[in-house]
Amino acid sequence: MNCPSCNNKLQTVEITGVKVQACVGSCGGLWFEWSAIKKLKERNPAAGAELLHVERVEGVHTFRDVQHPCPHCIRSLLYRHCFSRQFRYEIDQCAKCAGFWVDVGSLAHLPLKSPTPAEQETATAYFKNLFEENLNPEYLSHPDTQEAAQTIHHIFRFLTPAEYLRLLPGGGVG
Ligand SMILES: [Zn+2]
Ligand SMILES: [Zn+2]
Numbered sequence: 001m002n003c004p005s006c007n008n009k010l011q012t013v014e015i016t017g018v019k020v021q022a023c024v025g026s027c028g029g030l031w032f033e034w035s036a037i038k039k040l041k042e043r044n045p046a047a048g049a050e051l052l053h054v055e056r057v058e059g060v061h062t063f064r065d066v067q068h069p070c071p072h073c074i075r076s077l078l079y080r081h082c083f084s085r086q087f088r089y090e091i092d093q094c095a096k097c098a099g100f101w102v103d104v105g106s107l108a109h110l111p112l113k114s115p116t117p118a119e120q121e122t123a124t125a126y127f128k129n130l131f132e133e134n135l136n137p138e139y140l141s142h143p144d145t146q147e148a149a150q151t152i153h154h155i156f157r158f159l160t161p162a163e164y165l166r167l168l169p170g171g172g173v174g
Pocket of ligand 2: 094097098
């Protein structure tokens with residue numbers, strides 16, 4: 001299975017029984033099969049935080065402005081739920097297999113522990129951009145999009161390090 005963003009070979013990383021395909025040593029993106037998403041919803045918040053720090057290489061050429069093929073289905077394209085140039089994240093989903101492609105962008109640059117006030121501010125601005133500007137339920141009119149926004153929240157609840165959880169909308173609960 002190859003990375004839809006930079007074409008590197010994805011590696012399986014298992015964390016608390018959840019298998020994720022990670023683009024290790026290249027762009028650091030993460031592929032969640034639908035079965036993995038169902039599992040991570042049952043895990044404790046922050047259980048997957050180590051996934052933010054899979055080895056990434058800066059400056060890897062990623063194809064941000066084109067549609068990516070699904071790494072699982074290959075022939076179907078991922079559609080983009082949201083992205084940010086400022087925070088460099090991108091979240092896509094396959095309409096066929098329902099898997100999610102998540103490049104967390106600048107969230108991966110924050111330390112897992114003991115963030116400085118400036119780093120906490122960055123995390124606050126990041127989550128505000130993602131959940132209030134891009135995925136605000138008030139602006140998402142379609143039920144499918146609202147459901148996807150909830151799933152994205154679950155993914156971030158799993159990935160966000162414990163010390164940042166209170167900055168996540170809903171405090172990482174739910
Ligand atoms: Zn990659
Ligand atoms: Zn697919």
